[in-house]
Amino acid sequence: MTDKINIAVVGLGKMGLSHFAMVNVHPMANAVACDGARFIREVLNKNTDVTIHSDYAEMLATTDLDAVVIATPSRQHAPMVSAALDKGLHVFCEKPFCLDWQDSVRLAQTAKSKGVVSQVGYHYRYVGAFQEVKKILDSGALGNISHVQAEAYGPVVLRPKRATWRTDKAEGGGCLYDYAAHPLNLLNWYFGEPTQVSGSVLTRIFSEGTDDQVMSTLRWDNGPTAQLSVNWSDESHRKMSTKITMIGTNGRLFADRQECQLYLRSTDPALQGYTKGWNVKYTTELTDDAWFYLRGEEYSAQLDHFVTAIAQGKTASFENGFQSAAETDKTMSMILANADSGVPLGKPPTVSQPTPAKRRGWFRR
Amino acid sequence: MDKLLFGDNQFFGVNHMSEEKARAQAMRFQRTDAIMEVLDVAYDVGIRTLMCTTHDRISDVADRVRANPERYRDFQFYPCMPYAHKYANAVTEHGMLGAIRSFMPNDGLFATALAGTKALASKEMDGIANAMVDMEMKMFTGTKTPVIFIQNVFTDLLIGLGFHRAFRIFHDHIQEKYGAEPAYITMNMPMLLDVLEKQGIERPIICSNINKIGFRMSGGYDAYLDALETGRVRAVAMSVYASGAIPADEAIHWISELPGVESIVFGASSAGNIRGTKALVDKYIGKAQ
Numbered sequence: 001m002t003d004k005i006n007i008a009v010v011g012l013g014k015m016g017l018s019h020f021a022m023v024n025v026h027p028m029a030n031a032v033a034c035d036g037a038r039f040i041r042e043v044l045n046k047n048t049d050v051t052i053h054s055d056y057a058e059m060l061a062t063t064d065l066d067a068v069v070i071a072t073p074s075r076q077h078a079p080m081v082s083a084a085l086d087k088g089l090h091v092f093c094e095k096p097f098c099l100d101w102q103d104s105v106r107l108a109q110t111a112k113s114k115g116v117v118s119q120v121g122y123h124y125r126y127v128g129a130f131q132e133v134k135k136i137l138d139s140g141a142l143g144n145i146s147h148v149q150a151e152a153y154g155p156v157v158l159r160p161k162r163a164t165w166r167t168d169k170a171e172g173g174g175c176l177y178d179y180a181a182h183p184l185n186l187l188n189w190y191f192g193e194p195t196q197v198s199g200s201v202l203t204r205i206f207s208e209g210t211d212d213q214v215m216s217t218l219r220w221d222n223g224p225t226a227q228l229s230v231n232w233s234d235e236s237h238r239k240m241s242t243k244i245t246m247i248g249t250n251g252r253l254f255a256d257r258q259e260c261q262l263y264l265r266s267t268d269p270a271l272q273g274y275t276k277g278w279n280v281k282y283t284t285e286l287t288d289d290a291w292f293y294l295r296g297e298e299y300s301a302q303l304d305h306f307v308t309a310i311a312q313g314k315t316a317s318f319e320n321g322f323q324s325a326a327e328t329d330k331t332m333s334m335i336l337a338n339a340d341s342g343v344p345l346g347k348p349p350t351v352s353q354p355t356p357a358k359r360r361g362w363f364r365r
Numbered sequence: 366m367d368k369l370l371f372g373d374n375q376f377f378g379v380n381h382m383s384e385e386k387a388r389a390q391a392m393r394f395q396r397t398d399a400i401m402e403v404l405d406v407a408y409d410v411g412i413r414t415l416m417c418t419t420h421d422r423i424s425d426v427a428d429r430v431r432a433n434p435e436r437y438r439d440f441q442f443y444p445c446m447p448y449a450h451k452y453a454n455a456v457t458e459h460g461m462l463g464a465i466r467s468f469m470p471n472d473g474l475f476a477t478a479l480a481g482t483k484a485l486a487s488k489e490m491d492g493i494a495n496a497m498v499d500m501e502m503k504m505f506t507g508t509k510t511p512v513i514f515i516q517n518v519f520t521d522l523l524i525g526l527g528f529h530r531a532f533r534i535f536h537d538h539i540q541e542k543y544g545a546e547p548a549y550i551t552m553n554m555p556m557l558l559d560v561l562e563k564q565g566i567e568r569p570i571i572c573s574n575i576n577k578i579g580f581r582m583s584g585g586y587d588a589y590l591d592a593l594e595t596g597r598v599r600a601v602a603m604s605v606y607a608s609g610a611i612p613a614d615e616a617i618h619w620i621s622e623l624p625g626v627e628s629i630v631f632g633a634s635s636a637g638n639i640r641g642t643k644a645l646v647d648k649y650i651g652k653a654q
Contacts, residue, residue, distance in 0.1 A: 021525020
């Protein structure tokens with residue numbers, strides 16, 4: 001038992017409970033939990049063997065831990081992550097990482113200097129179809145990509161209702177932090193930090209304290225223009241649905257959680273297994289099985305990566321390190337600032353000059 | 366249990382391959398008539414069991430079945446509870462405690478019990494769990510429900526949290542109050558089997574993915590086959606086609622040679638697919654229900 005990794009899951013809300021359940025049955029981990037709410041502590045104390053702490057600082061001071069999983073309301077992320085890093089612990093933090101992106105950058109630097117594994121729960125990077133998109137982009141087979149649409153829809157806030165932290169902007173709630181963060185994080189993964197953000201509109205539909213709808217235009221130097229379209233007050237979706245569409249000089253690419261569709265105008269030797277015309281790959285073939293499945297392979301896989309990186313003595317995460325999450329926090333801050341002022345954030349991007357077409361025969365295109 | 370059970374994912378916009386297809390199905394099946402047309406095709410070829418979530422729309426189906434006892438004399442439901450999204454949305458809306466309150470009956474006993482969180486956490490947990498089951502079962506009053514399942518998200522969350530006693534509470538309540546067989550859906554069959562045995566639940570009915578390519582068989586393909594061979598589980602196989610990745614004939618043939626698989630549950634929207642699967646089950650597993 002001693003060679004197992006001791007992990008505390010902090011915050012037993014919806015995400016925290018599910019993280020805890022997965023860590024608790026991970027063969028390489030010993031899990032304890034921490035939550036301030038008496039109700040959940042008493043239910044678990046009464047019905048399970050789980051050790052549950054009520055005070056985070058006290059737990060850090062008195063418990064022999066290797067790592068923490070932080071799943072508290074977003075505003076608490078920065079101080080809690082900071083305290084864990086001070087103890088030299090490995091940290092997995094739920095998204096969004098920090099509400100102030102400068103905290104994110106600072107904590108990323110601290111994690112790096114301490115040589116610990118740091119990771120943020122952007123689980124879409126663990127969805128087979130979105131990983132396939134990354135592979136296709138890295139191959140260059142889509143050509144120059146000019147046109148991107150990043151969308152997320154779902155049924156979270158469907159009527160005016162009692163406020164919780166999720167509907168309080170100051171706590172890190174709202175459609176931007178909760179929903180838009182996901183497609184934005186994918187855009188950061190695929191294209192990096194945007195050069196310019198404009199046309200951002202955050203709209204309240206039912207919520208009193210925060211946005212229910214986010215639209216924005218993001219541009220990259222010598223890269224695409226992306227339109228972000230996100231709405232969490234859409235009952236027609238059974239659950240959150242995130243999708244990315246891209247058009248490049250050599251075709252069109254679409255992905256959601258279930259499938260990845262690629263139209264290629266011509267094959268590319270750098271991308272094996274794809275033919276000219278339409279190609280469709282489904283979850284079934286893009287997914288590896290998890291050691292334990294609760295709500296999707298991606299949730300299991302990201303935690304497994306975290307535990308495995310620690311067990312292997314890595315000094316950084318395999319994916320979703322703090323630095324990459326800081327990019328998304330910064331992107332969201334650009335959207336907020338742009339929405340407030342109406343003034344585009346960042347310089348106009350350098351527009352790529354169309355590369356002169358190679359001289360080809362008259363009858364070839 | 367019957368050898369072939371009819372599932373309901375296709376009626377509610379659940380499709381593991383394509384969101385586009387899921388939406389098309391959600392459109393097609395928004396009228397209960399459209400659902401009944403498909404169920405009638407299945408019933409008329411001898412598939413008499415609907416294994417279904419406790420989705421609100423299923424209460425409409427139960428109404429139709431009750432309204433026509435002659436036509437649906439042998440029709441039976443295997444309810445699978447709870448419908449997870451209903452609870453997840455309630456947690457978002459009311460918080461954890463508020464969600465539990467919102468699903469409890471409003472009459473005396475529980476209103477009092479839920480006044481204090483302490484009571485909720487300790488003394489009353491068994492009663493609350495049973496009351497939640499009863500709420501979910503209301504829509505099936507007057508129909509046949511010989512087997513009653515816990516949904517996989519719930520089962521697997523309870524496994525992960527280590528709240529294993531809940532399975533025993535469920536088991537006893539289903540037997541005592543409904544005279545039915547308690548059963549469990551999971552994505553982690555070998556792990557669940559161990560947990561249930563430690564609760565003294567022998568040879569449980571467990572529904573899980575079982576397919577030739579090992580798709581979503583968490584805990585490993587070999588562990589599933591081992592569990593089946595030992596005879597410790599009465600298995601219901603779902604995702605036998607692995608969302609279409611395995612040709613139908615090959616998939617059913619493979620399943621038919623496994624020990625321990627008592628039933629197959631499948632979902633389909635077309636008469637052709639329903640009859641096709643029924644014919645394959647008759648061919649490889651035998652006609653008798």
